[in-house]
Amino acid sequence: MARQRLTALLLAGPALCVAGAVALRQEAEPEPEVRLGGVIQPEDRLTQRMVSLGRGMFATQWTPDEGTLFNERRCIRCHIEPAVGGVRPQSTPTVMMRWDTGSISGTSNARRFRWVGGKPVAEAVTDTVVRRKSQPLFGIGQLELIPDSALLALADPTDKDGNGISGRMPKVSDGWGRFGWKSSFATLDGFVRDAYRVELGMDLYDEKLGPDRTLDQNQLDATTLFLRYLKQPPTVPRKGRGAELFAQLNCGSCHTPEHVTGKNAKFPELSGRTIRPYTDLLLHEMGDGPLHGEGKIAPQEVRTPPLWGIGYMSGPYLHDESATTLDQAIRGHGGEASASKSAYEKLPEGEQAALVKFIESL
Ligand code: HEC
Ligand code: HEC
Structure with a gap:
């Protein structure tokens, strides 16, 4: 010891x-x-x-x-x-x-x-x-219990549905990677x-x-x-315009609102729960920027971070701390999220603010 x-x-x-x-x-x-x-x-x-x-x-x-x-x-x-x-x-x-x-x-x-x-x-x-x-690690034990099969079903590595959004889970040393900005551990x-x-x-x-x-x-x-066993953030997502925009702008294609945790006899309290972490835990190509990577993970690939509880956390945001505000974090999207990002940039200010308010409530 x-x-x-x-x-x-x-x-x-x-x-x-x-x-x-x-x-x-x-x-x-x-x-x-x-x-x-x-x-x-x-x-x-x-x-x-x-x-x-x-x-x-x-x-x-x-x-x-x-x-x-x-x-x-x-x-x-x-x-x-x-x-x-x-x-x-x-x-x-x-x-x-x-x-x-x-x-x-x-x-x-x-x-x-x-x-x-x-x-x-x-x-x-x-x-x-x-x-x-x-x-942040709040609720991370429940993220671990989302079955691989549920996440792999969201993955679309070759973008078969042609919506510009792919997403994949890499094979790492201990299984299908889901933790860390680069999905380095399962x-x-x-x-x-x-x-x-x-x-x-x-x-x-x-x-x-x-x-x-x-x-x-x-x-x-x-x-x-x-x-x-850390509790997930106790939040009540706002209803209204911000929630509609989140859906319209396709944010939920990567920030998947809801999951159900699998059953694990060792952790009955964490099993079979419906959670709302707003992530698919998949790697996405996020375009140019101060990114990095080698080996099996491409430089531009970043795992979708859960958005639950983000309103409690002060910035900076994004994996490289390049955004000071949530508005900047959304503008910092690229690659597979380019369409969502440009749609956001075209919104009137009031609508942008409504979306940010919604994110803060997740
Ligand atoms: C010097 C700062 C620092 C310290 C100290 C630190 N961490 Fe972290 N932690 C980070 C960073 C940075 C990340 C994101 C890592 C990445 O993805 O590259 C992280 C991520 C994590 C994650 C994964 C979160 C996720 O959503 O996938 C876990 C679990 C974690 N840390 C546990 C720990 C534990 C346990 C300790 C103590 C043994 C610890 N950390 C100490 C900075 C730190
Ligand atoms: C193609 C998948 C994808 C889409 C679509 C997408 N995101 Fe993201 N989002 C990500 C990834 C991956 C990151 C992490 C990027 C980074 O750190 O560089 C991220 C990061 C964020 C962050 C910062 C989180 C943090 O912890 O720093 C916010 C806020 C966010 N997204 C909101 C949105 C909103 C709002 C939309 C819709 C307008 C959206 N995202 C669309 C994948 C996506």
Whole structure:
């Protein structure tokens, strides 16, 4: 088990309190009901215990040993805004990625720190790097339970129906990829282990790792279970003009409003639920821009992000943080979404605002 310093745990305290304070402030607002964050309570006692252990793992500030390369020392540095499981606060430096032809997603983290003499020392980042937006994790366990078959049925890699929108799921190391901006993992187990490795410089036992950087399987499983049980954003989509425009402009061809989760006996609370995440979890060609990619994922391909809860998150938006506002995010679409984007640009301002208001309510 990796060592945690007591100070680390003490430091984790205030961050959690801050998240709590945000939730409280939100509760005081009249409508809609905005209790973002928290977990769906598992019925099984052991699962409950694992989920709370996982919550601790997600918040723990680790002190990796000398020589470790890392981006941050705890998960919540980039997944806390506006509640635990959210995105990077604007005060935290952005994640930078560098080109890497050996990686499925085409890039790998440009490491920001190395641990030297008990202090984190900044690494020089010399290569050309791109920004990478962290993603909110609310409801992610239910996204994992949408059956592959349901998503593959939405895919149309050769655009047989000729509507200009294709969409595909890549085969990756652990199945049909659906997580991350480049669909690099099929399972949360796969993504979480990779997050420990690339963000915190920690992994399951390997003789090259010191004891301080070694996790046991139980710790990994607990972290994953905590994320699985994170509640989806509690939203009530607006009706009216914005919703009509969303349909008319074909936004829903990629931001698929509704899915039903599959059955999994291990997670009965997450099974067979109707959810409204507004994503097809497929990769789409999004046109030119500061994109990247190698190997099996084309440079222009980006996975459709879920839009649920986006109204709670402040920008920047898009995978490379290139949009400050939701209006800019829509204008930043291209490639397969070109027709939707130009239709949006042609709308009168009032209609554009109605669509943005609708997105904010999802
Ligand atoms: C330095 C910032 C940073 C830290 C620390 C961090 N993440 Fe992330 N997280 C990101 C970014 C950036 C992405 C988007 C990654 C991508 O697609 O390339 C992401 C994506 C994810 C996703 C996939 C979300 C989706 O919708 O597919 C999961 C799961 C996740 N992180 C879990 C974790 C866990 C667990 C930890 C701690 C072990 C962690 N993250 C620590 C920045 C961070
Ligand atoms: C061809 C599929 C497709 C269509 C059609 C489409 N989108 Fe998207 N959308 C995406 C993808 C993929 C991304 C991520 C792009 C990126 O990060 O560069 C995205 C990103 C977004 C974002 C930013 C989300 C975030 O977390 O940063 C918003 C908002 C959005 N879309 C709204 C819309 C609206 C409104 C429409 C209709 C006018 C629309 N989209 C049409 C695929 C699509």
